[in-house]
Amino acid sequence: MKKSRLFPALVISLVIAIIFLNGIMIRENGANTETIQIHAIIDNSSDNRWVQFIAGMRQAAEDQNVKLTVMPTGHFADLAEEKTMIDRSVREGASGVILQLCEDTDVHETLQNLYGQIYVELVNTGTDETLESITGIVSPDHKAIGAELAAEALYFAPETPEKCTIGVVSGEAALGSTKQSMQGFLEALQDKGIGVIWTLEQEDGTSNLREMLEKKKTPDILVAVDNAGLEAAGEYAASLEKPIVVIGTGTSTKAIYYLDSGTVQSIVVPEDYIMGYQSVSDLADFVKKNTFTARARTVEHRVIHQDTLFDEENQEILFPIQR
Amino acid sequence: MQGSSGKNRKMNSFRSRIRRVSETLGRQGIQASVLVSFTVVAVLVVLLLSLVLYNRFTQRTRVLMTESTQQLMSQTEANLEDYLTSMRRVSDAMYYDVIKDKDLARDNLDSEMFLLYEANKDNLVSFALFKRDGSLVSAAPISAMKARTDVREQQWFSLAMEKPENLHFSTPHVQDIFDASTFRYYWVISLSRIVELTDRGVPMRGVLLVDMNYSTIEQMMERVNSSNSYQYFYLCDSDGELIYHPRQMRISVGNYKENNLQVCDYEDGVHEEKFNGERRLVIVNTISYTGWKLVCVIPMNGFQLGNVSTRIFTLMVILATILALLVVNRVVTRLITSPILQLNRSIQNMEGGRVDPDSVYIGGPAEIEHLGKSLQGSFKQVNKLMDDVLREQDERRRSELDALQSQINPHFLYNTLDSIVWMIEGEKNADAVFMVTQLASLFRISLSRGRTVISIKDELVHARNYMNIQKVRYKDAFEVYWDIEDQVLENCTVKLVLQPILENALYYGIDAMGDEGEITVRGEKNGDDIYLSVTDNGLGMPKETVDQLLVDEERVHKHGSGVGLINVHKRIQLRFGTEYGLLIKSEPDEGTTVTIHIPAVPYNEENRRFLERGKWNGEVRR
Numbered sequence: 042m043k044k045s046r047l048f049p050a051l052v053i054s055l056v057i058a059i060i061f062l063n064g065i066m067i068r069e070n071g072a073n074t075e076t077i078q079i080h081a082i083i084d085n086s087s088d089n090r091w092v093q094f095i096a097g098m099r100q101a102a103e104d105q106n107v108k109l110t111v112m113p114t115g116h117f118a119d120l121a122e123e124k125t126m127i128d129r130s131v132r133e134g135a136s137g138v139i140l141q142l143c144e145d146t147d148v149h150e151t152l153q154n155l156y157g158q159i160y161v162e163l164v165n166t167g168t169d170e171t172l173e174s175i176t177g178i179v180s181p182d183h184k185a186i187g188a189e190l191a192a193e194a195l196y197f198a199p200e201t202p203e204k205c206t207i208g209v210v211s212g213e214a215a216l217g218s219t220k221q222s223m224q225g226f227l228e229a230l231q232d233k234g235i236g237v238i239w240t241l242e243q244e245d246g247t248s249n250l251r252e253m254l255e256k257k258k259t260p261d262i263l264v265a266v267d268n269a270g271l272e273a274a275g276e277y278a279a280s281l282e283k284p285i286v287v288i289g290t291g292t293s294t295k296a297i298y299y300l301d302s303g304t305v306q307s308i309v310v311p312e313d314y315i316m317g318y319q320s321v322s323d324l325a326d327f328v329k330k331n332t333f334t335a336r337a338r339t340v341e342h343r344v345i346h347q348d349t350l351f352d353e354e355n356q357e358i359l360f361p362i363q364r
Numbered sequence: 365m366q367g368s369s370g371k372n373r374k375m376n377s378f379r380s381r382i383r384r385v386s387e388t389l390g391r392q393g394i395q396a397s398v399l400v401s402f403t404v405v406a407v408l409v410v411l412l413l414s415l416v417l418y419n420r421f422t423q424r425t426r427v428l429m430t431e432s433t434q435q436l437m438s439q440t441e442a443n444l445e446d447y448l449t450s451m452r453r454v455s456d457a458m459y460y461d462v463i464k465d466k467d468l469a470r471d472n473l474d475s476e477m478f479l480l481y482e483a484n485k486d487n488l489v490s491f492a493l494f495k496r497d498g499s500l501v502s503a504a505p506i507s508a509m510k511a512r513t514d515v516r517e518q519q520w521f522s523l524a525m526e527k528p529e530n531l532h533f534s535t536p537h538v539q540d541i542f543d544a545s546t547f548r549y550y551w552v553i554s555l556s557r558i559v560e561l562t563d564r565g566v567p568m569r570g571v572l573l574v575d576m577n578y579s580t581i582e583q584m585m586e587r588v589n590s591s592n593s594y595q596y597f598y599l600c601d602s603d604g605e606l607i608y609h610p611r612q613m614r615i616s617v618g619n620y621k622e623n624n625l626q627v628c629d630y631e632d633g634v635h636e637e638k639f640n641g642e643r644r645l646v647i648v649n650t651i652s653y654t655g656w657k658l659v660c661v662i663p664m665n666g667f668q669l670g671n672v673s674t675r676i677f678t679l680m681v682i683l684a685t686i687l688a689l690l691v692v693n694r695v696v697t698r699l700i701t702s703p704i705l706q707l708n709r710s711i712q713n714m715e716g717g718r719v720d721p722d723s724v725y726i727g728g729p730a731e732i733e734h735l736g737k738s739l740q741g742s743f744k745q746v747n748k749l750m751d752d753v754l755r756e757q758d759e760r761r762r763s764e765l766d767a768l769q770s771q772i773n774p775h776f777l778y779n780t781l782d783s784i785v786w787m788i789e790g791e792k793n794a795d796a797v798f799m800v801t802q803l804a805s806l807f808r809i810s811l812s813r814g815r816t817v818i819s820i821k822d823e824l825v826h827a828r829n830y831m832n833i834q835k836v837r838y839k840d841a842f843e844v845y846w847d848i849e850d851q852v853l854e855n856c857t858v859k860l861v862l863q864p865i866l867e868n869a870l871y872y873g874i875d876a877m878g879d880e881g882e883i884t885v886r887g888e889k890n891g892d893d894i895y896l897s898v899t900d901n902g903l904g905m906p907k908e909t910v911d912q913l914l915v916d917e918e919r920v921h922k923h924g925s926g927v928g929l930i931n932v933h934k935r936i937q938l939r940f941g942t943e944y945g946l947l948i949k950s951e952p953d954e955g956t957t958v959t960i961h962i963p964a965v966p967y968n969e970e971n972r973r974f975l976e977r978g979k980w981n982g983e984v985r986r
Contacts, residue, residue, distance in 0.1 A: 048399075048694060055687040059680055066676045089547075100613060294547045301544060303512070315617055347512075356538045357616035360549050 077107040077328050079321060080130040081139040082123065083164075084213070086114045090268040090293035094164075096361040097317025098139065105325035110135070117143035120151050131158045137176070137324040139317075141165050145217030162324040164316055167217025171335065176327040178337040179320040181311035183218045186290050186342050187225025187266060193307045193344065194226075194262050195233060197286040202234040208260035212250050212269025214242035222266040222290060243269075251277050265289030268296060271308070275299030290342075297359055300347055311342040314361055395701040402693040403686070410685050426645070430634055433595060433647055433660050440588050440597065441649045441658050447487070447580060448654060451555055452531055454484050455574045458491060459559050463572065468501060468563040477504040489539060489550045489575040494521065495561065496569045507542035515541060515571075520554035524571045528558035533654045535605045536578045551578035553607070582608060595662040602655035604628035627659050636664075703728025707736055721747065780806075783837040795836050802829040812859060817939070817975045819967040820887065820894070821853040827862040827885065834870055842874045842881030852887040852894050856965040856975055858939050861932045862896060865946075865958045868929060869900040872956070889964055897959040905950040913948055929958065936962060939975060 081098055083091055095111055102109035112130065117123045123143050130138050137160035142148060145168045155161060155174040163178045198205045209226065211219045223240070230237065239257055243250050250273035254263075263278060263285055265271035271289030275296060278287045288307040289296070299305040319338055345355055462476045477491050481504035493501040498516040500509050515521045518540070523532040534554040552575035561570040581599070585608040588597045598609040604625040606612060614620035623639040627646060635646045643664040648657055706725035713723065721743035726736040780803050787796040806829035809822050824846075831844045866883065874881030884899045905913075914933045933946040940963055950956035965971050 048690070052687065052690060055683055055690070059683050059687070062676050062680045062683070066673050066680070069673045069676065096613065100611070104611075294549065297549075298544055298547045301510075312617065314613055315619070318614070318617075318619065351538055351540045353537075354616065357613065360538050360551065361613055 077105075077137075077325060078133070078135045079107050079109050079137045079139065079324055079328075080133070080135040081109065081111045082114060082126050082130065083111070083139070083141040084114065084123075084143050084216075085116050086111050088268075088293065089295060090291060091313075092294070093292055093358065093361050094313040094317040097314035097319075098321045099317075100314075101318040101321035101325070105322060105329075107321070107325045107328075109321060120144050120147055124151050127155065127159065127161075131155075135159060136328045137162060139164055139320050139324065142168060142217060144215040145220070160324060160327055162320045162327075164320045165216075165218050165311075165313075167219075167221040169337070175335055177320075177323045177335050179316050179323065179340065180218070180338075181316065181342050182339050183221035184225030184228075186309050186311065187222040187227070188229040189309045189342065189344060190222070190226045190264055190266065190288055190290060191229030191233070193288045193309070194230070194235065194264055194286075197262060197288065197306055198235055199261070203236075205235050205262060206238045206258075206260040207235055207262045207264060208254075208257060209237055209240040209264045209266060210250065210254060210270040210274055211240075211242050211266045212273055213244065213267045215244040216267065219267045226264065226266060241270075251280075259283075259285060262286040262288065265291065267291065268293050271296045271299075271305065275304050279304045292359070294360075297350070300345065301350055303347055306346065308345050309342055310345055310358065312340045312358060314358060315340045394704055395697050398697040398701060399690075399693050402697060403689050406689045406693065407686055410689070411682070414682070429595075429662060430645065430647065433662065434634075434649075436588060437597070437647060437649050437658055437660055440584065441651060443584055444581070444599075444651050444656075444658065445653075447584070448533070448651065451487065451574060451576050452653075454480065454488070455531060455555055455557060455572060458574070459557070459572055463493060463559050463561065463570075466562065467565065468561060473502040474504065474506065477502055478506070481505060487577055487580050489552045489577050490542070490573075492541065492573040492575070493559070493561075494571045494573065495563075496525075496571075501561070501570060503542070508545075509541055510543055513541055515573075518554075520556040520573060521571050524556040524558050525569075528569070531555060531557045531653075533601075533656075535601055535607055536581075539575055541573075550575070552576060553578055553581065585610075594665070595660055597658065597660045598622065598624070600624045600628055600657050600659065602628060602657070607656060624659070628657055630657075703732040703736075707732060707739065710736070710739065780833055783833060787836070799833050799836055802832045805829045806833070810860060815972065815976065816859055817856050817972050818859040819853065820855050820857050820896070821967075823857050823859060823862055824848060824853070824885075824887070826860065827866060830863045831866055831883075834866070838870070838874075841879050842870070842883060845882065845884040847884060848887035849889060852889050852896070852964075854967050855889075855894055855962075856967045856971055857894075857896075857960075857962055858935050861936065861960055862898065864932050865898045865929065865960070868958070869898050869902065869956070872902060872905075874900055874902050892964050894962050894964045895959050896962075897957055899955060899957040901955040904952040904954045904956050906952055907950075910948050910950050914946060932960070936960065 079102065081095070083094070098109055098111070112126055114126060117126075120143060123140075127138055127140065139162050141164050145166070148168050152161060152174050157174075159174070160176045161174050162176050164180060166178060166180050167183055169178070194207060195202070207230075209223065211223060213219050214223075223242075227237065238260055241250070241253055241257060243253065250269065254273060254277040259281065263274045265274040265287070266289070268289075268291035271287075271291035272293060272295045274287050274289055276299075278285055279299065279302070284304075287299070287305045288309075289305065290309040290311070291297075292310055292313050296305070296308060300308050319340070323336065323338070343355070343358070345359070349355055350359070458477065458480055462473055462480060466473060473493065477493070481488060481491050490503060490505065490507070492503040494515055495501055498514055498521070503509075520532060520534045523534075532555070534556070536551050536553055539550045539552045555574040555576055557572050559570050559572045561568050585597060585599060589610045596610050599607040600609075601607060604627065606615065606622070606624055609615060609622060609624075611620045611622075615622055621640055623637065623646075626637075627648060630646065630648045632648050632650050635648065637644060637646055645662040645664060647660040647662070649659075650657055703725065706727070710724040721740045724736055724740040724743060726733055726740065728736075780799070784796055784799050784803070787793075787799060806826055809818065809826040809829070812818050812822070828846070835842070835844070862885070866885070869883050870881075874883065880901070882901045884897075886895075886897045886899070888895050913929050915930075929946055929948070937945045944961050944963060947959040947961055948956065949959075965975065
């Protein structure tokens with residue numbers, strides 16, 4: 042380079058570098074000051090079973106410096122109703138939404154048009170749908186939870202399994218997670234010699250589940266494949282004069298109380314705190330950097346009996362918010 | 365030794381690099397050198413200054429932040445101690461006012477216990493009094509104890525039994541004593557102590573449990589953690605078990621790590637540590653009585669350029685400073701070096717040839733102005749010296765011409781007079797008169813009033829006079845033929861150029877031919893040039909001799925004037941330039957032709973004077 046051009050080239054390079062750095066700084070400051078909004082849309086958000094999940098989300102929101110809003114919801118009748126809540130989040134300027142699907146049918150049709158409007162992180166779901174709008178999925182392995190329930194049922198079954206009867210109850214049968222738990226449970230019981238004498242599936246929570254249970258023949262083992270089913274099963278078993286074995290999956294304080302009181306013998310508890318924390322962390326990362334590819338995470342679950350309920354490691358998981 | 369030589373090699377390499385850079389800079393010119401030097405020095409100074417200030421700023425920030433954090437910690441510690449003291453007082457009040465001196469068989473503790481609970485229920489979850497066997501004596505609020513619960517297995521009970529002299533604070537845990545029929549579970553910190561009970565007059569030991577509401581401590585800690593700074597506070601017991609941590613759940617699920625198990629061994633004060641690859645400052649305060657540690661963690665990058673924005677901003681400031689330095693230095697160096705560069709340009713002009721001293725730059729700082737004036741004076745002096753040299757050269761040439769010219773006359777005069785003497789002695793008076801007449805004419809032309817440039821016509825007359833004299837002297841032993849074009853007659857020539865050639869023709873060509881000698885003189889104009897040739901039919905010369913005729917000044921002349929052809933050749937060249945002069949052609953036994961080649965310059969007074977000054981350069985012609 043000629044000498045006469047060196048100085049202007051140097052000055053221009055420095056000016057360009059300063060402008061470039063200024064741009065980055067403005068972007069950084071913007072990223073720091075413009076709070077990213079994330080909405081959480083979960084079925085019946087005030088339900089006690091979400092306590093750990095919401096605690097995890099809040100901690101992640103604090104760590105990631107994003108604004109988290111848990112949308113107040115009741116029980117969703119169908120996916121269309123849940124879609125209206127997503128649309129509301131879009132209108133309110135949310136960058137992403139943590140979504141628990143209330144059913145796993147027509148998922149593709151419902152979510153495919155959301156690309157470009159809002160990012161969706163699916164939680165506690167049985168679907169493995171992949172769409173551009175879905176940034177990731179964080180969920181327990183519901184089939185494995187079902188299999189764990191089956192193992193617990195076999196554990197509590199009498200020595201002659203052929204004479205043992207099992208009733209299976211679910212209060213949120215439309216959820217993909219419930220369907221997978223049920224599937225996992227039934228598959229694990231195959232060829233084990235224990236017969237499921239009835240299954241009771243209700244889609245709208247526990248409104249009349251206990252009454253329906255009372256109409257069923259009392260089984261030796263009552264298995265609940267979701268939280269609503271477990272609460273109803275606990276309530277039902279507590280009312281019986283002759284105790285039965287109740288096992289199930291759930292995280293609500295009511296479900297835990299039935300384990301504490303001895304009405305329920307075993308609970309399979311997914312680590313909802315981790316699910317909440319990881320979902321918000323991943324979504325916030327995606328919104329901030331927009332560089333991650335969609336990912337699926339599976340959170341662990343643990344089996345808790347009455348005697349391990351207040352173990353140090355379990356009480357942290359089961360009672361996070363009451364501290 | 366090897367180390368020393370290696371160090372020397374490195375030092376030499378460094379020095380040679382510095383030298384190369386310096387040489388490269390030197391080649392770039394004074395402005396570039398000054399600009400680069402100024403900028404590099406300024407940038408280094410700025411960077412050094414920034415580093416020093418930055419370190420000072422970091423240290424000061426660290427001191428200020430540590431002091432403010434310690435103040436905050438002292439305040440929080442005081443709040444925690446107040447709270448724990450109040451809980452101890454509640455326990456004391458329960459023991460000394462409600463339980464002591466009461467007989468369990470006779471007195472009911474429930475109502476008084478409930479009253480005390482009601483008074484402190486914002487900070488309490490429950491009171492409970494147990495006998496040594498773990499059975500519940502009384503509780504407030506009144507609750508059913510879980511059937512399966514054996515309090516003797518719980519830590520707070522066993523601690524109280526082991527160390528009856530103390531009050532014991534547990535770590536946070538979920539209360540697991542009473543039936544949670546309302547589906548509510550409480551996180552509590554248990555304060556337990558041994559109490560003296562009386563049952564039917566029999567003294568016995570029991571354990572008083574005050575379950576403090578953990579949320580009170582949590583709220584206190586959350587308040588100090590609410591700032592958005594990098595630092596955070598946590599609380600652990602003397603064994604490092606966490607009581608409160610802002611990321612408690614993440615730690616529980618293995619998502620976050622804390623150094624609490626080591627920190628519990630730290631003394632109160634400020635400590636530096638490295639944990640998980642991060643350097644951080646840890647401030648520890650011990651809560652009295654409980655032995656709990658209130659810990660503040662401040663990552664070291666909190667004092668430094670911690671976030672990306674600050675780093676980018678710092679980089680921007682550095683680049684902007686360099687840019688400003690470059691621009692300012694450029695202006696300054698231009699101001700400084702501009703006079704020097706202008707002066708340099710003046711010198712460069714001088715290198716191209718003669719320079720006008722008035723064009724030399726005079727200005728700028730006093731030193732440069734002085735330099736310019738000195739240079740201007742030098743130029744003037746040089747010009748003067750050059751003029752002097754030229755003048756001297758010209759004068760020397762003229763002197764040389766005159767000297768060459770003057771070489772002929774004495775020689776010729778000697779020969780001619782010798783001939784006349786010979787005629788007079790032979791009484792050939794008519795011939796002698798003829799000779800003297802011819803000699804007079806010859807001298808008239810030779811003198812030409814001191815002129816060195818004459819017309820060809822006069823030169824031919826001069827040649828004829830000479831040949832007439834020689835013919836008399838040689839008794840007509842040869843013939844001379846004149847073949848001259850009229851158009852050459854009125855042109856300029858250096859005088860006395862034909863005569864030496866004719867003389868050479870006589871001595872070298874004709875002398876040995878007896879009566880058959882012939883000399884032909886021709887004059888013709890060819891283009892812008894005139895050729896006057898003298899041809900003899902004499903012995904001629906070999907080529908080697910011809911080649912030496914015009915170059916060998918030291919050649920010994922056997923005959924004749926001794927001046928030779930080279931004399932004529934040099935005179936012509938000195939006057940008209942090196943492209944002119946003599947051309948000699950000769951063949952042994954055939955003869956020789958010597959041709960005078962001169963430019964055709966019309967003979968007039970103006971041209972003659974011009975040529976006399978010796979400055980003919982081809983411009984004066986026609």
